[in-house]
Amino acid sequence: MSVLYITLPIALLMGAIGLYACVRCIAAGQYDDLESPALRILQDDVEIQSKKSSE
Amino acid sequence: MIALGKSTVSERSVENHDELRASSKTCTQPRLASHEAVCDHCGLVSTSIVSSNDHVFCCHGCMGAFALIHQMGLDDYYALREGAVSVDVAGADTIFKQKAPTLAAIEMLKDLEAAGVDVHQTSDGLCEVRLTVEGLHCAACSWLIERMQPTLPGVHSAQVRMNDRSIHLVYDPKKTNPSKVASRLAPLGYLLLPQHRDRADQSTNRHQQREHLIAIAVAAFLAANAMWIGVALYAGEATGMLIEHAYFFRWIGTILGVMAAIFPGRVFFRSAINAVRTRTAHVDIPIAIALAMGIVGSLFGTIYGNGQIYFDSLASLVLLLRIGRYIQFRSQYVVGLSLEKLFRWTNAMTTRVAEDGSLHTVAASQLKPRDIVVVQPGETLPSDGLVVQGRSHLNVSWLTGESVPQSISVGDRIVGGTMNIESPIQVCITECGKQSRLGQLEEVIRNAAGDRTPLVRAADKIAKWFVVTVLLLAVGCWVGWFWLKGPTTATMHTVSLLTIACPCAIALAAPLVITIAIGRAARQQIWIRDGQCLERLAKPGLILFDKTGTLTEGNMKVQQWSGSPSSIRCALAVESQLNHPIAKAICEYARLQVTERSQFELQNMVSENIRSIEGLGVSAVVNGADILIGSEQLLRSHNIYIAMEWSAILERVLQDGMTPVWIAIDGVIEAIVSVSDSLRTDTVESLKALQAKGWKLGILSGDRQEVVDYWRRRIESNGIIFEKTIGEASPEQKVDTVRLSRENEKHTVVFVGDGINDAAALAVADVGIAIRGGSEISLRAAPIYVASNRLRSIEQLVDASSSTLRTIQKCFGISLVYNSITISLAVVGLIHPLIAAIFMPISGLTVLGLAIAGNSFEKNKTS
Structure with missing residues (x-):
């Protein structure tokens, strides 16, 4: 079980890398606005109305 | 058209489309709307109607915007727009008020430096600016603005940020400038302005928001890892594990727990130390004590390798507390933003x-x-x-x-x-x-928005006593078990006790519930300055209303027009030049009555020599005819006397408590117009609802007694009973009445009013509620301000108060019962530290869940 002495720090390190990435994202302002980006993805080139009227 | 306004998004878009096609074939008659209609562009219900090709608009501005959007092929805007549009009336007001300076704003953006706008130069010669957008309402607005970007030469990107209503522009300074973008957006009703608040203020806010999120992320990481290490340890305890392994796990866990207390948890220590320095009771003191004890206990446990360690509960406690803090910060931020909007006039x-x-x-x-x-x-x-x-x-x-x-x-x-x-x-x-x-x-x-409410203070006090009690119990528990079984058992049981008896649930409950309620109220445009009001409004009592501007609209409206149609056109031609409440009322009414043909005639009407005579009326010459509009005295001064046939009508008008306005053309009386205030559309409904909830109602007005009586009769005909009707009350008498009612009444006395004459009464009442349009002073005096300009908000407030109070009591009750049961179990040694560690955060989570689930000021209650 002495493998624990290696795997545990590695697991923590991997988590810490994820945490670091997350903190970087927040600090860069990616979480400042959670509203508009979610809507922006819906903007496609197909016009909504022409689709509807052809139905 | 009204039905169309209420239809769902998809129906709306299809109908719109059909209408567009239909309108190209037939040109329908402009409609004569005798009632209110919903504007096709802004969704505002209005009586002043401009119609073209089957579309109805509230003003020419909206018609222009509609045409422009259609021209650019962006009709999807109406499809994307949120369902039955209920346009924020306050916002619409702002737009209308801003109309005059629109040009000035566009002009000003030409010189960004003078306007105080920060321009950021990028390496490839482009410029970046962030500007405030006024008139943003929902996702459709941001869609519209962002989709316009390709049609704007030189603009590389235009991104709208909804939460602070701003736009980020990247443009080529050689090809365009923000002023050009602004002039393009202005016809749509979006006004670009330099960022409103101090830039420093805004960046601190953003900075704080990021800090909160980072703290939560770090705390979550530490808590999750500490938790699974804890699980490994407990599992090892049950099935057996090597001493060295257990030792290793303990050290790692302790490091994680201590880090949680030091990094995301340091705010609690800081504010606790500040509170101790200023000798004030603060909710953070017990939290800091609990954290400190947790750290010390865990360190001892780890160093000596015996007894339990609580790093996992420590870390999860920090996480929960930080989430609570973040919610509090957000709701304060929302209140702040809404306040800002309020002051943008x-x-x-x-x-x-x-x-x-x-x-x-x-x-x-x-x-x-x-x-x-x-x-x-x-x-x-x-x-x-x-x-x-x-x-x-x-x-x-x-x-x-x-x-x-x-x-x-x-x-x-x-x-x-x-x-x-x-x-x-x-x-x-x-x-x-x-x-x-x-x-x-x-x-x-x-x-006032930042003040701590008495309930929160009470909770702080309870939490403080709770901590003292628990500490005393812990000492007693340790001594007792030490005497009975020795130090190891004593430490184990004491630790269980301390872990399970965390006061955070109690300390968290009241502030959390109230903050959530105040935040939700603000979203409904009800500003609550004092949480105490929520407590008082929870039980029914007496509610007194001011009349003018509270039960009624507070502005004049034409109720009846008896006379020739030609008088309407003449009156419109004259009164449209004036700015007087009665003139406005007449214009508003007359515009609805004017048909297309007469509109043509109207354009050929020339009104000259308009003279307003103070307090009497107005005289003018329209197409050569002498026009008099005003009171009986005005007619007499021009030697016109009222004939018999008019006196019957006059009598009725006076009986109904309305003001008569005469119209005479070339010395002959042509019409009598009765003008009066009108009831708010939601008055009857909300009064009924309040009465049904057990509230007693009353009118307390400064207006003439017969006018007050008239309105009372009118409202009472809808099955509403007023306990009190007092007219001709001076501001001092209003105060006395409210004070007297408070003495006689065992229950809460609420006063709802506006205007300077109500300010004192608002302050004296148990709960003063100021309705929008009121004066600065009444706002200062009243702990609750209803900005939505709806009486229904009061009913909502009452509902929300009782549910808020119920939620707090529930939280208190649950955590007290929970804690007393678990504490007594821990004292008698029935709870293993492991179980304690699992159960401790559960009480906090229960409270958090209850607080958020509490349905005060829920959206679905508004409609």
């Missing part, structure tokens, strides 16, 4: 006169005392000042609730936020920013 832009006499457009925030500004009709005063040139009338309804304009001339002191309505004036600024009355008012409300 002053212009962002103003025209300053330089020493050499030239005019410059500057941001209102840059004004200094002794600056001279020009205020055009239709503009609001940027700040307090003295009139130095010109004479005009001011609309001071914002300040006093009075609808009659106030006349001003050189030397008069005037207050920021009031609107100039007649002719341009020059004003020497005396106070600005935080010193101005508007600034002070803002400060008062902001401060």
